Amino acid sequence: MIYAYAALAIVAAVLIDRFPSPRLRRIVIVALAIPLLLVPLIDPSEATRNLLADASIYVALALGLNIVVGFAGLLDLGYAAFFAIGAYAYGMLASPQFGLHIPFWVILLLAGPLAALFGMILGAPTLRLRGDYLAIVTLGFGEIVPQIFQNLTAYTGGPNGIPGLDVPSFFGKSFGASALPFYYLALALVALAIFIAGNLRASRLGRAWLAIRDDELAAKHAGIDTTRAKLAAFAIGASFSGCAGVLFAAKLGLVSPDLFGFQVSVLIVSMLVLGGMGNLSGVVIGSLVLTMLNSAILPQANMLAATLLHVHVDLSQYHFAIYGVILVAMMLWRPSGLIARRAR
Amino acid sequence: MSSLRIDDLCVSYGGVSALRHVSLHVEQGEAIALLGANGAGKSSLLRAISGLVCSSGSIAFDGVLLGGRPAASIARLGIGHVPEGRRLFARMTVRENLALGCWDIGATDERMQGVFALFERLRERADQVAGSLSGGEQQMVALGRALMGSPRLLLLDEPSLGLAPQVIAMIFARLGEIHARGTTMIVVEQNARAALSFASRAYVLENGQVVRSGNADDLANDPTIIDAYLGGVIE
Numbered sequence: 001m002i003y004a005y006a007a008l009a010i011v012a013a014v015l016i017d018r019f020p021s022p023r024l025r026r027i028v029i030v031a032l033a034i035p036l037l038l039v040p041l042i043d044p045s046e047a048t049r050n051l052l053a054d055a056s057i058y059v060a061l062a063l064g065l066n067i068v069v070g071f072a073g074l075l076d077l078g079y080a081a082f083f084a085i086g087a088y089a090y091g092m093l094a095s096p097q098f099g100l101h102i103p104f105w106v107i108l109l110l111a112g113p114l115a116a117l118f119g120m121i122l123g124a125p126t127l128r129l130r131g132d133y134l135a136i137v138t139l140g141f142g143e144i145v146p147q148i149f150q151n152l153t154a155y156t157g158g159p160n161g162i163p164g165l166d167v168p169s170f171f172g173k174s175f176g177a178s179a180l181p182f183y184y185l186a187l188a189l190v191a192l193a194i195f196i197a198g199n200l201r202a203s204r205l206g207r208a209w210l211a212i213r214d215d216e217l218a219a220k221h222a223g224i225d226t227t228r229a230k231l232a233a234f235a236i237g238a239s240f241s242g243c244a245g246v247l248f249a250a251k252l253g254l255v256s257p258d259l260f261g262f263q264v265s266v267l268i269v270s271m272l273v274l275g276g277m278g279n280l281s282g283v284v285i286g287s288l289v290l291t292m293l294n295s296a297i298l299p300q301a302n303m304l305a306a307t308l309l310h311v312h313v314d315l316s317q318y319h320f321a322i323y324g325v326i327l328v329a330m331m332l333w334r335p336s337g338l339i340a341r342r343a344r
Numbered sequence: 345m346s347s348l349r350i351d352d353l354c355v356s357y358g359g360v361s362a363l364r365h366v367s368l369h370v371e372q373g374e375a376i377a378l379l380g381a382n383g384a385g386k387s388s389l390l391r392a393i394s395g396l397v398c399s400s401g402s403i404a405f406d407g408v409l410l411g412g413r414p415a416a417s418i419a420r421l422g423i424g425h426v427p428e429g430r431r432l433f434a435r436m437t438v439r440e441n442l443a444l445g446c447w448d449i450g451a452t453d454e455r456m457q458g459v460f461a462l463f464e465r466l467r468e469r470a471d472q473v474a475g476s477l478s479g480g481e482q483q484m485v486a487l488g489r490a491l492m493g494s495p496r497l498l499l500l501d502e503p504s505l506g507l508a509p510q511v512i513a514m515i516f517a518r519l520g521e522i523h524a525r526g527t528t529m530i531v532v533e534q535n536a537r538a539a540l541s542f543a544s545r546a547y548v549l550e551n552g553q554v555v556r557s558g559n560a561d562d563l564a565n566d567p568t569i570i571d572a573y574l575g576g577v578i579e
Contacts, residue, residue: 204447211433211444218431220396222444223419223493 064240073213078142086245115242161256276337
């Protein structure tokens with residue numbers, strides 16, 4: 001049933017830009033969003049809830065990166081660093097590590113500004129860089145941050161990370177062991193991210209980003225403050241990642257440096273490439289498809305192969321190979337993503 | 345007081361010098377032409393004024409020193425730059441392109457209408473993607489984009505580049521109208537004849553230095569200038 005819904009959602013998302021009236025578009029989006037609230041109630045298995053929660057966190061991450069890469073055109077290959085910063089903020093402030101037990105909600109609120117600050121710290125030295133050079137510097141930043149967390153053993157628990165993080169509670173009621181509250185929270189974060197990104201895109205700042213993406217020199221010629229616009233993109237993009245990191249850490253109950261490596265950054269960039277950079281519905285679909293591929297479609301395919309062909313394989317082991325094939329195929333046949341930006 | 349005063353300006357790109365000790369001045373409401381061969385430093389001079397390249401020496405606009413200011417802040421002072429090759433945002437509409445010309449203050453309908461009044465063609469094309477326009481129309485958008493910021497000084501880098509003679513005449517006629525309203529202008533041109541008949545004074549750049557300057561009419565009749573920039577002596 002979930003798969004049927006997912007298929008329907010993907011078809012709707014592909015078609016949505018062709019809908020003539022914005023009102024109809026809005027109705028379809030709302031109609032599609034309602035089952036998202038109900039799905040975990042219909043399917044009570046914890047595995048599904050867990051999967052949905054993770055998928056939503058990844059959607060929020062992809063929406064954040066989309067502001068940097070999709071809107072402003074700044075290729076950031078170290079985006080997982082901000083995810084790590086958010087997660088470690090929760091890990092260090094809400095665990096027995098320092099005996100600090102700051103409430104989840106406070107950290108969730110602070111993680112955005114904190115990650116935004118780090119976004120600007122990374123952004124500042126890269127302002128003059130473009131394209132490949134920018135990608136290399138951000139790649140470095142993405143490598144440095146988990147490394148720092150790994151080496152600061154006294155504060156971060158080193159390679160083992162920090163286990164036993166506080167379980168959040170909502171008005172005195174503990175989240176318990178279920179992923180369901182995290183799913184709803186992540187969904188709220190996604191909704192907020194879509195709302196903010198959609199409004200930013202139409203704003204003056206958003207137009208400045210698109211101008212910088214299309215031609216940075218021309219943007220400067222036109223008198224656009226490219227420095228401020230680029231820093232804002234890094235900061236806002238990072239803040240989503242920071243919040244997602246807090247959710248991720250609280251849900252998992254532990255943080256460790258290997259959770260935020262280069263693969264995570266690559267995975268999120270792949271989601272954008274697959275879905276279509278700069279296009280919000282494309283980004284959502286791209287991240288859903290890749291998360292589902294990893295946690296639902298490949299295990300199902302394993303089972304299918306075992307029952308039908310009597311072959312025992314673990315396709316999940318090959319997921320990066322499969323991403324690679326998908327990306328190459330996308331570049332060949334649909335370079336602007338599943339859902340290309342609307343051509344006028 | 346001069347509108348723009350440049351003293352001892354030097355620009356170099358990684359050891360290669362593009363401008364060497366250039367000094368010039370532009371009076372309020374004046375239109376001047378910068379002539380020179382490819383690589384003489386004409387575009388670099390405009391870019392230095394706009395703050396798009398680092399330079400040494402001093403540039404003062406209405407008494408305000410521009411050195412070290414970022415490009416966006418120089419644009420806000422009232423210097424509009426129409427770049428070489430137009431550099432429009434090809435995937436955006438004409439209207440969006442124009443709006444980006446006064447990004448910091450917000451595009452008002454009044455400003456937009458001002459541009460449309462000057463270039464009626466753009467009103468029809470307002471919602472078309474800029475990349476789909478003809479060269480002349482694109483040049484109008486580039487000009488309009490610079491005008492959206494109500495510049496007091498307009499820097500024009502090769503406004504005739506790649507355009508048909510008829511379109512060039514139209515562009516210069518519009519430039520004349522803008523100039524008549526009191527906008528100070530610096531025009532960089534390969535098309536020296538068009539530039540000299542438009543401007544009142546001109547500077548000639550060679551290898552990054554000012555080698556000649558003077559009245560546009562005098563230069564237009566000067567045999568060496570005719571020989572070098574106006575396609576030989578007309579008998």
